Amino acid sequence: MKIEVLGTGCAKCKALHEAVQTAVREKGVEAEIVKVEDIPSIMGHGVMSTPALVIDGKVVFSGRTATAEEIGGLL
Amino acid sequence: MLKQFADYLVFTLIGLAPGSRPGEALDFFVYDTLKIFLLLTTIVFVVAIIRSYFSPERTRRILSHNREYVGNVLAALLGIVTPFCSCSAVPLFIGFVESGIPLGVTFSFLISSPMVNEIALIMLWGLFGWKIAMIYVGTGLLVAVTAGIAIGRLRMEKYVQDYVWEVKVGQAGIQEQSFREKIDYARNYTRELLKKIWPYVVIGVGMGAFIHGYAPADFLLKYAGRGNPFAVPLAVLIGVPLYSNAAGIIPVVQALMEKGMAVGTVLAFMMAVTALSFPEAVILKNVLKTRLLVTFFGIVATAIVIVGYLFNAILAT
Numbered sequence: 345m346k347i348e349v350l351g352t353g354c355a356k357c358k359a360l361h362e363a364v365q366t367a368v369r370e371k372g373v374e375a376e377i378v379k380v381e382d383i384p385s386i387m388g389h390g391v392m393s394t395p396a397l398v399i400d401g402k403v404v405f406s407g408r409t410a411t412a413e414e415i416g417g418l419l
Numbered sequence: 420m421l422k423q424f425a426d427y428l429v430f431t432l433i434g435l436a437p438g439s440r441p442g443e444a445l446d447f448f449v450y451d452t453l454k455i456f457l458l459l460t461t462i463v464f465v466v467a468i469i470r471s472y473f474s475p476e477r478t479r480r481i482l483s484h485n486r487e488y489v490g491n492v493l494a495a496l497l498g499i500v501t502p503f504c505s506c507s508a509v510p511l512f513i514g515f516v517e518s519g520i521p522l523g524v525t526f527s528f529l530i531s532s533p534m535v536n537e538i539a540l541i542m543l544w545g546l547f548g549w550k551i552a553m554i555y556v557g558t559g560l561l562v563a564v565t566a567g568i569a570i571g572r573l574r575m576e577k578y579v580q581d582y583v584w585e586v587k588v589g590q591a592g593i594q595e596q597s598f599r600e601k602i603d604y605a606r607n608y609t610r611e612l613l614k615k616i617w618p619y620v621v622i623g624v625g626m627g628a629f630i631h632g633y634a635p636a637d638f639l640l641k642y643a644g645r646g647n648p649f650a651v652p653l654a655v656l657i658g659v660p661l662y663s664n665a666a667g668i669i670p671v672v673q674a675l676m677e678k679g680m681a682v683g684t685v686l687a688f689m690m691a692v693t694a695l696s697f698p699e700a701v702i703l704k705n706v707l708k709t710r711l712l713v714t715f716f717g718i719v720a721t722a723i724v725i726v727g728y729l730f731n732a733i734l735a736t
Contacts, residue, residue, distance in 0.1 A: 351506070352506050352507075352509065352510075353506070354504065354505075354506030356504060356506070357506070383509055383510060383513065383586065383705075384582075384586050384587075386510055387510055387513055387514065387517075387586050387587070387588045387589070388587065388588070388589045389589050390476070390588055390589040390590045391476075391510065392475040392476060392479065392503075392507065392510045392511045392513075392514035392515075392588075393474070393475045393476075393502070393503050393504075393507045393510070393511065394504075394506060394507050394510060405596075406474070406476075407474065407475065407502060407503065407507070408604065411607075
């Protein structure tokens, strides 16, 4: 599984990145977590509001963060 | 009812004398704090639900079908309800421009979004009443629409950073949240926001209460009153480095206004604080060349100063 966190590096983006790491650890799933920070790659996903979460190439949500529990439910 | 509670707490339970300076200051503080937190909780929650229906992606779709004028008005209105944090300004700008939305229309959106701010609106409503709150929204929209049209007329497309035109935006297909999820999201959002801003509200109202009880009225009249023709541009200049926090500033301004500061000056100050921030300029530098950035700041600042003078003239009764 490949999880991408899209965000330019603001506080919210960092919070989401951490929540994703916690969720993956707690669920014990095999996942590669990538932090995408360059604008063209973020835009390539069709996302205009950061942070956004992409799981296996599919945009799950954008413009908000989520708790580790919520992300765990999505994995 | 809140007023009775504040009076009871301060004058009966604590036992300060009504009409005394500490008594009036504390009564003012308790009443205003309660009122603002009540308003903040309800309105922020409602706004969060409304916002969950307006993603930036949807806004882009709506705006891409509209040209100048109608587009500017629509963009300014959508700017109020479409959520985006300042770190999304760059992707948002690129996304808008890429889908063919005119530059001026994009700016109308970018101006109204931070300027017509729900927290500022609540604070104004709570402290000055709904009329001033509506004037704030109305003039905010006016500034966003006119500044956007002005920037569009200047044909400054060549002052957008070159790489912006090359970015290709993919298809998102983001799933819509269910109503249950929207409620949960709004509840979390309200809690997070209150957690973040409550100290500013308390400090702001506290300072306001202090000024209310203690500051001499003639001091401000001399510097920021109706008699000073430079009060408005001065308020705008002071507002620029003071980024965000309508929550902390408005209660202070309210007290200053009681002491003789004019409404237009206050409006201009708040608009400068929210729409002309230094961090915003740094972020926008990523997509705009200096010339356009300076033009943008200049036009918005001018529009704000005009609004300030306008209201001082209208409400000078």
